[in-house]
Amino acid sequence: MDPRNTSKGYRAYVLFILVIVYTFNFIDRQIVGILAIPIKEDLGLTDTQLGLMGGLAFALLYTTLAIPIAMAADRFSRTWIMTGALVVWSGMTAVCGMAQNFWQLFLARLGVGIGEAGGVAPAYSLISDFYPPQQRARALSVYSFGIPIGSATGIVFGGIIATLVDWRFAFVVVGAAGIVLAPIFRATVREPDRGAYDKPGVSQGPASLADIFRTLMRKPSFWGLSLGAACSSMMGYGLFFWLPSFLVRSFEITLLHASLAYGAILLVGGIAGTWLGGSLADRFGQDRRSAYARIPAFAFLATVPFYLVGVLSPTLTLSIVVLTVPTALGLAWLGPVISAVQHLVPPNMRATASAIFLFINNLIGIGLGTLAIGAISDGLQAQFGNESLRYAILAGTTFYLLAAGIFLLTARRLQQDWEG
Numbered sequence: 001m002d003p004r005n006t007s008k009g010y011r012a013y014v015l016f017i018l019v020i021v022y023t024f025n026f027i028d029r030q031i032v033g034i035l036a037i038p039i040k041e042d043l044g045l046t047d048t049q050l051g052l053m054g055g056l057a058f059a060l061l062y063t064t065l066a067i068p069i070a071m072a073a074d075r076f077s078r079t080w081i082m083t084g085a086l087v088v089w090s091g092m093t094a095v096c097g098m099a100q101n102f103w104q105l106f107l108a109r110l111g112v113g114i115g116e117a118g119g120v121a122p123a124y125s126l127i128s129d130f131y132p133p134q135q136r137a138r139a140l141s142v143y144s145f146g147i148p149i150g151s152a153t154g155i156v157f158g159g160i161i162a163t164l165v166d167w168r169f170a171f172v173v174v175g176a177a178g179i180v181l182a183p184i185f186r187a188t189v190r191e192p193d194r195g196a197y198d199k200p201g202v203s204q205g206p207a208s209l210a211d212i213f214r215t216l217m218r219k220p221s222f223w224g225l226s227l228g229a230a231c232s233s234m235m236g237y238g239l240f241f242w243l244p245s246f247l248v249r250s251f252e253i254t255l256l257h258a259s260l261a262y263g264a265i266l267l268v269g270g271i272a273g274t275w276l277g278g279s280l281a282d283r284f285g286q287d288r289r290s291a292y293a294r295i296p297a298f299a300f301l302a303t304v305p306f307y308l309v310g311v312l313s314p315t316l317t318l319s320i321v322v323l324t325v326p327t328a329l330g331l332a333w334l335g336p337v338i339s340a341v342q343h344l345v346p347p348n349m350r351a352t353a354s355a356i357f358l359f360i361n362n363l364i365g366i367g368l369g370t371l372a373i374g375a376i377s378d379g380l381q382a383q384f385g386n387e388s389l390r391y392a393i394l395a396g397t398t399f400y401l402l403a404a405g406i407f408l409l410t411a412r413r414l415q416q417d418w419e420g
Contacts, residue, residue, distance in 0.1 A: 002196055024150065028112055029112070031158040033241040034262075042167070048375050062112075066359055067352065074207065082119060085117065086179075087182045089112050089119065090177070093175035096108040097170070098168070128342045128350055137339035142275070147270060158170045222341065222344050222417070227360065234365050246311075249387070273329055280332075288415070292336040303329045310326065311390055
């Protein structure tokens with residue numbers, strides 16, 4: 001199907017249902033953050049074990065399998081691959097609700113990671129074929145709304161269900177809903193021709209993994225974007241997982257109130273920041289490619305003072321209001337960076353290049369961020385008691401400073417590495 005012959009309405013529908021699928025991706029990925037408190041009590045886990053289960057268990061196979069699945073997506077139907085992935089990760093989310101100990105839950109989260117390995121990189125490639133270059137950052141930003149919407153929904157829904165029923169039922173319900181969505185997605189989203197909006201003569205045939213790595217090795221900006229995003233994700237994913245627990249421990253509120261508070265922070269701040277980043281990149285990036293790296297760098301630098309005020313706030317209301325701002329700034333990188341990755345390689349390499357980017361980003365971000373903050377919290381437990389998470393989160397802001405520095409260095413090279 002030639003995407004240039006499709007209506008704006010159909011392209012908008014495709015983007016809408018991709019956002020819905022990505023929303024379920026993040027509901028299933030992040031719901032464990034709000035359920036950490038009842039899971040910890042029920043299964044008798046430590047913060048370090050929760051960090052392993054919430055981060056490394058998911059990241060291990062998610063990052064490893066994403067590359068071969070993306071190579072298949074560069075050759076075969078991306079819509080079929082995403083449909084199968086949605087069924088697998090939703091089914092394994094339901095299985096999480098049946099776990100009776102740490103290792104059973106750890107293995108179930110591995111299964112969620114296996115499914116979600118096929119959910120994101122093919123979607124990046126689809127969007128890049130449905131939208132022309134000058135609109136891609138905004139389209140990918142809209143797609144990335146699935147992160148704050150899914151995270152907020154998972155946290156709020158998980159908090160409500162865990163309060164009214166139990167944490168196991170929450171896993172089963174969201175898993176079943178994803179399975180119902182899968183055939184709707186497959187029946188309504190058509191596979192677009194690859195590279196229809198790109199310059200004539202751009203390679204369309206399948207590329208080997210060796211060819212893709214040779215291309216990427218000639219483009220240092222790809223590795224800079226990947227490493228910078230990974231550093232930022234250590235803080236981002238760490239917050240997704242631990243901030244609800246921080247609100248409960250430090251402000252002595254119920255799990256339900258914590259889920260509603262953090263859900264509001266994510267929904268308002270996340271959508272605003274994600275859209276702002278993509279809009280600024282499309283506006284300023286056409287003339288200066290360096291904007292795709294500088295915009296997120298400046299956003300990360302601006303997060304630190306807001307986190308200091310928000311996390312150290314003595315009142316819950318002030319904390320919620322202030323933390324909305326750095327939540328927005330911390331997600332502003334999504335549109336610019338993901339769009340830049342699509343432009344660094346030709347169309348026949350986009351899904352695989354995206355998977356390599358996600359491998360670096362998620363293995364470090366998900367695998368280490370949640371674990372690092374949990375381990376720091378355990379280390380500070382003797383000194384600060386229930387306040388240990390407050391200071392562990394503050395320590396995590398150094399990851400944003402590191403990410404900003406890497407992006408500023410990468411900005412110098414983007415113009416030279418830009419494909420075409």
